[in-house]
Amino acid sequence: MFKPYNIEEGRFLVKLARAAVEEYLRSGKIIQAPSDTPPKLLKDMYGVFTTIEIFTGRDRRGELRGCIGFPQAVYNTVNGVIRSAIAAAVEDPRFEPMSIEELNKVTFEVSVLSPLELLEPGNPRIYPEKIVVGRHGIVIQKGYYSGLLLPQVPVEYCWDSMTFLNEGCMKAFLPPDCWLDEDTSVLIYEAQIFKEVEPNGEVVERDLMEELRRCRNADKSKG
Template sequence: MFKPYTLDEGKLLVKLARDAVSQYLRTRRIMEPPKELPEKLLKDKYGVFTTIEVFMGRNKRGELRGCIGFPQAVYNVAMGVIRSAIAAAVEDPRFEPMSPEELDKVTFEVSILSPLELLEPGNPRDYLNKIVIGRHGIVIQRGYYSGLLLPQVPVEYCWDAMEFLNEGCVKAFLPPDCWLDEDTSVLIYEAQIFREVEPNGDVVERDLMEELKVCQNAHGNKS
């Protein structure tokens, strides 16, 4: 299981994401990682995604406000969080740029990604047994097309592996069954996910396997 950071370190990363967006919306400047951060956050290199959601209540799924990141290590983790958070706030093409007034109405979630792993080509239907919902995220690639879905997405929608692959293809602007094509590459990865439970509130580490059980129970133990 991919868990490079402690909860305390995760709290620092989520606070960093919020602080980076707050400062950028006020000054239009990209902050530098604070020097007092733990050394590993300034040196480690992983893929990073920041998700911003409109807070709808503690026991309700938030409404997406922005989600952008780097599938592979481009910056150190601290700078990756800063850059991805700002991009999620003002560069997600699905939404208008955030305003400072929204900061108290949204929650921040930071996902730290393990290195991408290419599933061996062969019989594509074997992918269904290799992708574990609640553990893996996917990247679908074919030619110039590429689509990434974080591991929390199929849990939140209670998808099975086939639905996950289909939706990954759609995210890449490809036909839903493109993963069955030998010209399509399917990559998997894991993620450690930290999120605010409410705006400016406490930060927790998500347990996707436990969330999946709740989803499956609510949907009649779908598997």
């Protein structure tokens, strides 16, 4: 299981994401790594994503407000979080740029990604068996097209691995069964995820396997 950071380091990253967005919205400036940055966060190189959601309650999934990041390491962890947070706030093409007034109405989530791993090509029908919902995220690549889904996405929608692959293809603007094509690459990775439980609130580490268990139990009770 990919867990490079403890909760204190995760809390630092989430608070840093919020601070970076607040400063950028106020002044247009990109902050530097604070003087109290844990040394590990300056040394490590991981892909990172920042997700911003409109807060709808502690026990409810928020409405997406922005999500952008780097699938592979471009910066050290701390600078990757700063830049991905700002990009999620003002550069996500699906949304208008955030305003400073929105900051107290949204929560921040930081996902730290493990290195991407290419699933063995040649036998795509085994891919659903290789992908563990609640553990893996996916990247679908075909020609100039590419789509990434974070590990929390299939958990939040209670998908199985085949639905996850289909949705990954559609995220790449490809047919849902594109993962069966020989010229499609499917990559997997893991993520450690820290998030605010409410705006400016406590930071926790998400347990996706537990969330998936609750989701599936809820589906069974409905049936």
